[in-house]
Amino acid sequence: MKLFFLSLTFCSIGFYATAQRTIDQRVDSVLKLMTLDEKIGQMNQYNDDWNATGPVTLDSTKRQQLRNGQLGSLLNCVGTRRTRVWQEVAMQSRLKIPLLFGQDVIHGYKTTFPIPLAEAASWDLEAIELSARIAATEASSAGVHWTFAPMVDIARDPRWGRVMEGAGEDPYLGSKIAFARVKGFQGNGLGNTNAVMACAKHFAAYGAAIGGRDYNSVDMSERMLWEVYLPPFKAAVDAGAATFMNAFNDLNGVPATGNRYLQRDILKGKWKFNGFVVSDWGSIGEMIQHGNVKNEYEAALSAVTAGSDMDMESRCYRNNLAQGVKDKKVPVRLIDDAVRRILRKKFELGLFDDPFRFCDAQREQAALNNPAHTAAARQVAAKSIVLLKNEKNLLPLSKNTKTIAFIGPLVKPKKQNKGFWDVEVPGVDSNFIVSQWEGLQNKVGNTATLLYAKGCDIEGDDRSGFAEAIEVAKKSDVVILSIGERRDMSGEAKSRSNINIPGVQEDLLKELLATGKPVVVLINAGRPLVFDYTAEHAPAILYTWWLGSEAGNAIADVLFGDYNPSAKLPISFPRSVGQVPIYYSHFNTGRPAGNDDDKNYRSAYNDLSIYPQYEFGYGLSYTTFQYSNLELSKRKMRIHEKIEVSVTIRNTGAYDGEDVVQLYLRDKVGSVVRPVQELKDFAKVKLKAGESKTLRFVIDKEKLSFYNQPLQWVAEPGDFELMIGASARDIRLRDRFELVQ
Ligand code: GLC
Numbered sequence: 001m002k003l004f005f006l007s008l009t010f011c012s013i014g015f016y017a018t019a020q021r022t023i024d025q026r027v028d029s030v031l032k033l034m035t036l037d038e039k040i041g042q043m044n045q046y047n048d049d050w051n052a053t054g055p056v057t058l059d060s061t062k063r064q065q066l067r068n069g070q071l072g073s074l075l076n077c078v079g080t081r082r083t084r085v086w087q088e089v090a091m092q093s094r095l096k097i098p099l100l101f102g103q104d105v106i107h108g109y110k111t112t113f114p115i116p117l118a119e120a121a122s123w124d125l126e127a128i129e130l131s132a133r134i135a136a137t138e139a140s141s142a143g144v145h146w147t148f149a150p151m152v153d154i155a156r157d158p159r160w161g162r163v164m165e166g167a168g169e170d171p172y173l174g175s176k177i178a179f180a181r182v183k184g185f186q187g188n189g190l191g192n193t194n195a196v197m198a199c200a201k202h203f204a205a206y207g208a209a210i211g212g213r214d215y216n217s218v219d220m221s222e223r224m225l226w227e228v229y230l231p232p233f234k235a236a237v238d239a240g241a242a243t244f245m246n247a248f249n250d251l252n253g254v255p256a257t258g259n260r261y262l263q264r265d266i267l268k269g270k271w272k273f274n275g276f277v278v279s280d281w282g283s284i285g286e287m288i289q290h291g292n293v294k295n296e297y298e299a300a301l302s303a304v305t306a307g308s309d310m311d312m313e314s315r316c317y318r319n320n321l322a323q324g325v326k327d328k329k330v331p332v333r334l335i336d337d338a339v340r341r342i343l344r345k346k347f348e349l350g351l352f353d354d355p356f357r358f359c360d361a362q363r364e365q366a367a368l369n370n371p372a373h374t375a376a377a378r379q380v381a382a383k384s385i386v387l388l389k390n391e392k393n394l395l396p397l398s399k400n401t402k403t404i405a406f407i408g409p410l411v412k413p414k415k416q417n418k419g420f421w422d423v424e425v426p427g428v429d430s431n432f433i434v435s436q437w438e439g440l441q442n443k444v445g446n447t448a449t450l451l452y453a454k455g456c457d458i459e460g461d462d463r464s465g466f467a468e469a470i471e472v473a474k475k476s477d478v479v480i481l482s483i484g485e486r487r488d489m490s491g492e493a494k495s496r497s498n499i500n501i502p503g504v505q506e507d508l509l510k511e512l513l514a515t516g517k518p519v520v521v522l523i524n525a526g527r528p529l530v531f532d533y534t535a536e537h538a539p540a541i542l543y544t545w546w547l548g549s550e551a552g553n554a555i556a557d558v559l560f561g562d563y564n565p566s567a568k569l570p571i572s573f574p575r576s577v578g579q580v581p582i583y584y585s586h587f588n589t590g591r592p593a594g595n596d597d598d599k600n601y602r603s604a605y606n607d608l609s610i611y612p613q614y615e616f617g618y619g620l621s622y623t624t625f626q627y628s629n630l631e632l633s634k635r636k637m638r639i640h641e642k643i644e645v646s647v648t649i650r651n652t653g654a655y656d657g658e659d660v661v662q663l664y665l666r667d668k669v670g671s672v673v674r675p676v677q678e679l680k681d682f683a684k685v686k687l688k689a690g691e692s693k694t695l696r697f698v699i700d701k702e703k704l705s706f707y708n709q710p711l712q713w714v715a716e717p718g719d720f721e722l723m724i725g726a727s728a729r730d731i732r733l734r735d736r737f738e739l740v741q
Pocket of ligand 1: 053054075104148201280281492
C-alpha cells in the first residue's frame with residue numbers, strides 16, 4: 001500500500017516541482033525514500049553499448065539494473081533519440097531518479113575545435129571559453145548533461161600522449177585556461193539547457209607519469225604538487241566546476257582513486273568542493289593491480305572512504321558496498337554524502353523537474369547546424385596555429401601565386417584533422433570536415449593551379465611516391481608540405497619513446513628542398529615533435545597541431561595572410577627526446593649553464609644545446625612588435641602593497657597583428673630555491689600596423705608567493721627580477737624591485 005501511495009505521489013507533478021524548497025531539502029526528501037541498494041545505484045556508472053573509451057565489461061543487464069534503481073549514470077551515450085530511450089527506462093524505476101549522461105566532449109561535440117593543447121597556444125582566454133561554450137551548446141542539445149573536461153593536468157613530457165588534451169607546462173597559463181574552460185562549459189549555470197557540468201580531471205598529477213608512460217606512477221614532493229600540479233584544479237574549483245574525475249596513477253605510493261589526502265583533505269576539505277568525484281574508467285578496481293588493496297571489496301571500501309563518489313565501470317561499488325555497510329566497514333553517512341552530491345547535481349540540472357529537458361530533437365538539429373559555430377571553429381583554429389619560422393618572409397603567400405604544389409600524407413584526409421578525443425555523433429559522417437586540400441581550393445582554387453601529390457605515408461619507409469612529388473614540385477611556384485603524425489598517435493595510451501616526425505616524411509622534405517622551390521612546412525601533431533632537420537632547413541614552418549573541423553580553411557587563412565598568426569607555444573619543444581623533461585621554469589642549480597659554450601662542470605648535456613628547439617611562449621608573426629617604456633610605480637613594495645607595471649608595445653611591421661606580452665618574475669633568493677622564471681601575467685593585444693598601446697599589470701603579494709619548506713604559502717622579503725618577454729627566452733625588457741618587510 002505504502003509503495004502505491006508513494007508511486008502515486010511521485011507521479012503527481014507537484015512533488016518535484018516545488019521549486020521553493022531548497023535543492024538540499026529536495027535532495028534529502030529523495031534520500032529519505034531510498035533503499036541502500038538504490039543509493040549505491042546512484043554511485044554506479046556504466047558505459048553505453050554504443051562505443052567505448054576503455055576496456056569494456058560485457059553486461060546485458062544494464063537496463064534491468066536501471067529499472068531496479070541500481071544505475072545512476074551512463075557515459076558514451078549521445079543523441080536525443082538514444083538518451084531519451086534510456087531515460088524512459090529510468091522513469092520505470094521505483095523512484096524515477098533521472099539518469100545522468102556523461103561524454104568526453106574535450107574539444108567540441110559535432111563542430112570540432114583545435115585539440116586543447118593547440119587552443120592553449122592561442123593564449124586567447126575568450127576564444128577558449130567560446131570554444132567550450134559552443135561545445136556545451138551542441139552537446140547539451142544532444143542529451144549530454146556532463147562533459148569529462150577540462151583536462152587540466154600540467155604536462156612537461158611530450159612522450160606522454162595525453163599532453164594533447166591539456167594546456168601545457170605552466171601552472172599560471174594552465175590555471176587561466178582551466179577557469180575559462182569550466183566557465184565555457186557551464187555557461188550561465190547548471191539548469192540552463194545549453195550548459196553541461198564540467199569535470200576537472202585527472203585529480204591529480206596524472207601528467208607527471210614517470211617516463212611519460214601513460215598510467216605510470218607519479219612521485220613528487222608535496223611542494224611540487226602544490227606549486228605546479230594543483231593550481232589548475234584549484235582554478236577549476238574557483239570557476240565552479242560541478243565535478244572532478246580522479247586519476248589512474250598512484251601519487252607518492254597511493255592510487256589517486258583511493259587517495260583521501262587528495263579527495264577529502266584537499267578537494268572536499270580545504271577547497272570546500274561541493275560537487276562530486278567520479279572515478280576514472282575502472283580505476284577503483286585497478287587498485288588491486290596497483291597492489292594497494294587485496295580485492296574488489298577492499299577497493300570499494302578504500303575508494304568510498306577516500307572520497308570517490310561515483311564508480312565508472314569497475315562495478316566494485318555495485319558488488320561490494322552493501323556488504324561493506326553490513327560489515328560496518330562503511331558508515332552509511334559516507335554513502336549518503338556521495339549520493340547527496342550526485343542528486344544535488346541532478347536537481348541543479350533540472351532533471352527532476354523534467355528528465356527529458358535535454359532531449360529536444362529540434363534544438364539538437366538547430367545546434368548541430370549553426371553556421372556561427374563553424375565560423376567560431378575557423379577563428380579559434382587560426383588563432384591556434386604557431387608560426388615557428390618564416391625566412392625572408394616567405395609567408396604569407398600571395399593570392400596571385402600561379403601554381404601551388406600541395407604535397408604530403410595529411411593534405412587530403414578529413415578526419416585526421418579532428419585529432420584525438422573527437423565525438424562520434426550519431427548520423428554525422430566526416431564529410432563536413434574541411435580538409436587542408438579543400439581549404440586551399442576554397443582560398444585560391446579559382447585563381448591558382450593547384451597540384452597534389454601524397455609523396456609518402458605517415459609511417460613506413462616507402463619512398464616510391466617521392467618521384468611524383470618531386471615532379472609536381474618542379475611545376476610549381478611554391479610547395480606546401482603537410483606532414484606529421486597520425487591523429488591517433490597522441491592521446492590516451494599513446495605514449496611514445498620516439499617523438500621524431502615518423503616515417504620518411506623529412507626525407508621527402510629534403511628531396512623537395514633540393515628542387516630549389518620554396519617550401520612551407522605544416523606540422524600536424526598532438527604533441528611537441530622532434531624535427532631538427534625541418535627546423536634547420538625549411539624556410540617556413542607552421543605548427544598546425546590538429547585544428548578540428550575547419551582546419552583547411554584556418555590553415556589557408558594563415559597561409560595567405562587573412563589571419564596573421566599570433567599563437568605562442570604553451571609547452572617547450574625539445575631538440576631531442578633525450579632532452580626531456582625540459583621546461584622554462586626550472587631551478588638554477590649550483591652550476592647553471594649560462595649558454596651553449598659554458599658546459600664544463602655545468603648542468604648541461606655535453607652533446608646538445610642547453611636550449612629547447614622552441615621555448616615556452618615562442619611564436620612568430622607576419623609583423624614585428626617592439627616593447628618599450630617599462631615603468632614600475634615603485635621599486636620597494638611592502639607585503640600588502642602593489643606595484644603597477646606599465647609597458648608600451650608597438651606594431652613596427654606592415655601587418656596588423658596580435659602579440660602575447662608575457663610578464664615573468666624571478667625571486668632571486670628564497671628559503672627554498674625558486675625558478676629562474678615564472679609566468680605571472682600576460683596580455684594578448686591586437687595592434688594595427690604602426691599602432692602602439694600601453695599595457696598595465698599589477699604585482700601583488702599573491703604573485704610573489706610560493707610554498708616554503710613547511711608548505712606555507714608565503715612571500716619572502718628580498719629582490720625580484722621582472723622580465724617582459726615575447727617568449728620565456730626572448731626577454732625584451734627587465735627591471736628589479738624589492739619586497740620589504
Ligand atoms: C578514459 C580517460 C578519461 C575519460 C574516461 C571516459 O579512460 O582516462 O579521461 O574521461 O575514460 O571516457
